[in-house]
Amino acid sequence: MKAATEVTESLARFPRATLMSGATPVERLDRLSNLLDIDLWMKRDDLTGLSFGGNKTRQLEFYFGDALAQGVDTVLITGAVQSNFVRAAAAAAARLGMRAILQLEERVPGMGDLYHSSGNVLLARILGAEHIRFPVGEDESGADAALHRRAETLRAEGHKPYVIHLGSDHSPLGALGYVAGGAELLGQMDDFDAAVVPSGSGSTHAGFLTGLRLAGHAAPVYGICVRRDADQQHRRIETVLTRLAGLMEFAPARVLGGISLWDDALAPGYGRIGETTQEALTLMARTEGVFLDPVYTAKTFAGLLGLLRQGIIGKGQKVVLLHTGGQAALFAYQEELDTLLDR
Ligand SMILES: Cc1ncc(COP(=O)(O)O)c(C=O)c1O
The missing domain is CATH 3.40.50.1100 (Rossmann fold)
Structure with a gap:
């Protein structure tokens, strides 16, 4: 076609x-x-x-393209504890030689140990990504704001961070x-x-x-x-x-x-x-x-x-x-x- x-x-x-x-x-x-x-x-x-x-690999091609164009060294991203997006971002960061900081939100209440340690959580650890926790699962702008605060700290330390936003207002x-x-x-x-x-x-x-x-x-x-x-x-x-x-x-x-x-x-x-x-x-x-x-x-x-x-x-x-x-x-x-x- x-x-x-x-x-x-x-x-x-x-x-x-x-x-x-x-x-x-x-x-x-x-x-x-x-x-x-x-x-x-x-x-x-x-x-x-x-x-x-x-699917997240397709999406990340454009986020990481933007990050590379800006000379970024650290990517920050937020998602559910078992987010495929954050795991795929950790893999992309590894491939491109960047640091990945993954914020995991408690979106699914009452889940057990395996949910918090196996699957994507385990894979992201193997990929060498850093995990931070976010206690709320339904606060997109709050989750993005928390990433921005972390990015500010990184910037003050001389890093070049890049936030992949969750909210649809980006x-x-x-x-x-x-x-x-x-x-x-x-x-x-x-x-x-x-x-x-x-x-x-x-x-x-x-x-x-x-x-x-x-x-x-x-x-x-x-x-x-x-x-x-x-x-x-x-x-x-x-x-x-x-x-x-x-x-x-x-x-x-x-x-x-x-x-x-x-x-x-x-x-x-x-x-x-x-x-x-x-x-x-x-x-x-x-x-x-x-x-x-x-x-x-x-x-x-x-x-x-x-x-x-x-x-x-x-x-x-x-x-x-x-x-x-x-x-x-x-x-x-x-x-x-x-x-x-x-x-
Ligand atoms: C495996 C998988 N399928 C579908 C979706 C939904 O895709 P989108 O967030 O682009 O709507 C996601 C999102 O995390 C996902 O991980």
């Missing part, structure tokens, strides 16, 4: 670090296609390459990674009827939708809520899209009408495994041998199954499910998974 190449080329003016191993594969899920009576494909962004892969550099991701998919396959993607911070959802629309592709992009309900998430995606339009200099009207959000798979809440999440996770593993993660991608697939049940995605349609990685967290959720699998 020529227009997709133009979208990719339009990103060349933004500084970018190379962190991906190359284009990720698109695979047909034959057994699930038969079972669900659709033509189901998966964009394997769990295989982006860096550390355990995942330049959405990460979304550029998914503008590239959407265009990359169109270069591989453009005859699909719908795409299903996770919607958390919104960088993936907003970027992917933008990549498709700027290339002239009109397929619905269903954003599956993994963190907030559909109303709240709608406002967030609007904000990210509007900022992205400003950054890339296109008219926001080209994308704003394409926001479509589904929160039926969100319960019992962020970072919690509900019944539909568990069903989706085991169904994918047992029919395709592909692992999803408990926080994002199992919910996203559960969302796709819900859209099918409701007839919003019709029988026979060609659908692309975006696998955004995150499987390292499976080990941190062993206690919760044990309980569910033993039932």
